[in-house]
Amino acid sequence: MATQKKIDTITALSEKTAKAKSIVLADYRGLKHKQLEELRKALKKSDAEFTVTKNTLLKRALGEKAALLETQLKNATGALFAYADEVAPLKELLKFFKSAGAGTTKGGLLGNSVLGEVDVTRLAALPPRMTLLAQLTGQLNAPVQSLHYALSWNINKLVWALSAVKEKKG
Secondary structure, eight states, X not given: OOOHHHHHHHHHHHHHHHXXXXXXXXXXXXXXXXXXXXXXXXXXXXXXXXXXXXXHHHHHHHGGGGGTTTTTSOSSOEEEEESSOSSHHHHHHHHHHHHHTOOXXXXXXXXXXXXXXHHHHHHHTSOOHHHHHHHHHHHHHHHHHHHHHHHHHHHHHHHHHHHHHHHHHO
């Protein structure tokens, strides 16, 4: 029987899932309440939210996506909702779990892609977004720079040859 509190919880979770760019499910067992509060404060800085709720309520809030995460929605589950950046809150979560000595990730969703535990760990190992954009810019600029050097090489060679002739006659 659905109580008003459960309906409100499902509505709030549905809004969070619709707004989130990525959702990571985690097993938070072993963490104390005070540690969870510290985690929430740390995640708030990177525009993310860590919510602990019943798996059945989270399944209803996820709707069709719940079938993708059926195996991960077992035991105690906390959900990390990342709103602005997909990866930064995940790095913060894993760093916190490591320092606390408790908690593990189960998997999650990145857009419509399902992530396993290994995928989540690999995603957290990525460099920051600005670094990736700088690397992409460098890669896109490399062919243009190479073409510039190739085209200017013959002109440089001619200038060097004329300079050598001038010095010789000099």
